[in-house]
Structures are given as C-alpha cells and as structure tokens.
Amino acid sequence: MADRTVRLNIERQDNPTSKPYREEFELRWRPGMNIISALMDIAMDPIDRHGKQTMPITYDSNCLEEVCGSCAMRINGRGAMACSSLIDKLEQPIRLEPLSRFPVVRDLAVDRSVLFENLKQVKAWVPVDGTYDLGAGPRIDPAVQEQAYPLSRCISCCLCMEVCPQFTEPTRFVGAAIINQVRLFNLHPTGAHLRQERLTAMMSDGGIHECSYAGNCVQICPKNIPLTTSISIVYGQVMKQAIGDLFQKPELTSARKEPGKR
Ligand code: SF4
Numbered sequence: 001m002a003d004r005t006v007r008l009n010i011e012r013q014d015n016p017t018s019k020p021y022r023e024e025f026e027l028r029w030r031p032g033m034n035i036i037s038a039l040m041d042i043a044m045d046p047i048d049r050h051g052k053q054t055m056p057i058t059y060d061s062n063c064l065e066e067v068c069g070s071c072a073m074r075i076n077g078r079g080a081m082a083c084s085s086l087i088d089k090l091e092q093p094i095r096l097e098p099l100s101r102f103p104v105v106r107d108l109a110v111d112r113s114v115l116f117e118n119l120k121q122v123k124a125w126v127p128v129d130g131t132y133d134l135g136a137g138p139r140i141d142p143a144v145q146e147q148a149y150p151l152s153r154c155i156s157c158c159l160c161m162e163v164c165p166q167f168t169e170p171t172r173f174v175g176a177a178i179i180n181q182v183r184l185f186n187l188h189p190t191g192a193h194l195r196q197e198r199l200t201a202m203m204s205d206g207g208i209h210e211c212s213y214a215g216n217c218v219q220i221c222p223k224n225i226p227l228t229t230s231i232s233i234v235y236g237q238v239m240k241q242a243i244g245d246l247f248q249k250p251e252l253t254s255a256r257k258e259p260g261k262r
C-alpha cells in the first residue's frame with residue numbers, strides 16, 4: 001500500500017507589502033501530526049509538491065500546547081491554533097493562510113501589536129508602587145477567584161478579533177479580549193484602583209459601544225472564555241459610571257467657580 005501523504009496549500013507573502021502567492025506541499029503522514037509539525041517537516045526539507053526548492057514557511061509558535069497564543073492562523077478558512085489542529089481532523093488539501101485582520105509580516109506570521117496597544121489603553125494590569133517588598137496582597141474571596149479564573153485563561157491569540165465584524169479600521173473597536181480583561185482587572189482588589197480609568201477608556205473611541213453583540217467571539221475562543229457575559233457585565237459597569245458622572249458634573253462646575261480658582 002502506498003504511503004499516506006498530507007497535502008498542504010499555503011498562502012505565502014515575502015514581505016509586508018509584496019503580493020501573496022500560493023505553494024503546495026506533499027508530506028509523509030505520521031500519526032498524531034498537527035499543523036506545526038507539518039510546517040516543521042517543510043522547514044527540514046523545503047521542496048514543493050512539484051519538486052521545486054523553496055524557502056521554509058515563516059510562522060509564529062512557541063509553547064506547542066495552546067498556551068502562548070502565538071500560532072493562530074486560518075486553517076481551511078477558519079481561525080484556529082496551529083499547534084492543536086490535528087491533521088487527521090482536517091479536510092485535504094489543507095489550506096493555510098495568515099489571519100486576515102492583522103498586517104502580514106511574512107507568510108503566516110502577522111503583527112498583532114494592536115492587541116497590546118489596546119491592553120495599554122485600558123490599563124489591563126494590577127498597579128504596584130515600586131519594586132520593594134509590598135507585603136502580602138489583599139485576600140481575594142474564593143467566590144471572586146471562581147469568577148476570575150475562567151477570564152484569566154486568555155492566551156492573546158486574537159481569534160476573537162479575527163472573527164469580529166466590528167473589529168475594523170473605522171471603528172477602532174478594541175475587541176472582546178480587551179473587554180474581558182477590563183472585567184478581570186476590575187474584579188481584582190488592587191486592580192480595581194484603576195476601574196474608573198478603565199471604564200472611561202471603554203466609553204471613548206473604539207470602546208464597548210462598538211460591539212454589535214453578534215457573538216462570533218465567544219464561539220471561536222479556544223479557551224472557552226465567556227466573552228459575551230464579560231461584554232454584558234462591563235457594559236453594565238460603564239452605564240453605571242456614565243450615570244454617576246452625569247450627577248457629579250454640577251459639583252465639578254461649582255468647584256471651578258470657587259474664588260481664586262480657574
Ligand atoms: S459580540 Fe460580536 S461584535 Fe461584540 S466583540 Fe464579540 S464578535 Fe465582536
């Protein structure tokens with residue numbers, strides 16, 4: 001019986017501005033192969049299906065166990081993690097393309113720095129005062145821990161942004177992963193010190209109002225994060241703060257009118 005083979009049709013791009021093109025590869029099948037192991041096989045012997053010598057495919061990966069989030073790409077037209085996508089479960093020839101909503105760096109590697117810029121925008125961290133010993137942190141109620149843990153599983157893969165109809169240049173929408181981080185850090189007793197600033201960021205350009213609640217994000221998230229629940233909860237927090245701000249404005253106005261103050 002002839003050896004089993006694996007066929008891959010890969011979209012390639014030599015640099016961020018050049019035109020994409022396709023190459024086909026035929027590899028020897030091995031049990032348990034996934035997309036990353038197939039790409040590694042190509043790197044060891046980069047010869048295309050027609051026998052032409054070519055270059056190894058450029059892609060991002062690190063942990064190889066769906067933890068680092070770096071290997072997200074389109075596999076047979078759908079965003080997925082390459083390290084956990086088993087060859088045997090995919091229809092052949094397997095089509096590989098870079099994520100479509102992020103600038104291509106080369107081949108299957110894309111620039112996802114927008115995610116980190118958006119995380120900075122909402123101050124998605126627990127603030128600390130310095131590098132000296134701050135002592136024990138505040139105790140976190142087990143009920144809060146239970147709520148926070150599923151939210152903390154985000155691996156920054158950006159698949160929720162890839163499938164979001166609102167994640168576009170004109171809306172500048174931050175995306176579901178960012179809103180989920182707002183909920184997570186607002187739950188933390190120290191993180192909550194920045195709650196007001198986070199919610200204010202959620203009300204500005206690209207904020208939570210851009211979400212059309214289509215729900216694509218929650219369906220694709222590889223970590224099953226309850227993204228639409230996070231969006232609803234953060235929306236409630238934003239509304240509460242907006243109403244609070246409305247009632248505080250007259251006081252601010254009168255404070256500005258105090259003698260000697262401008
Ligand atoms: S619910 Fe829809 S619009 Fe909102 S973040 Fe998710 S995919 Fe985007």
Ligand code: SF4
Nearest residue numbers: 154155157158160221
């Ligand atoms: S929320 Fe889910 S889909 Fe979005 S970046 Fe995090 S792990 Fe990926």
Ligand code: FES
Nearest residue numbers: 062064066069083
């Ligand atoms: S290599 Fe880390 S998630 Fe795939």
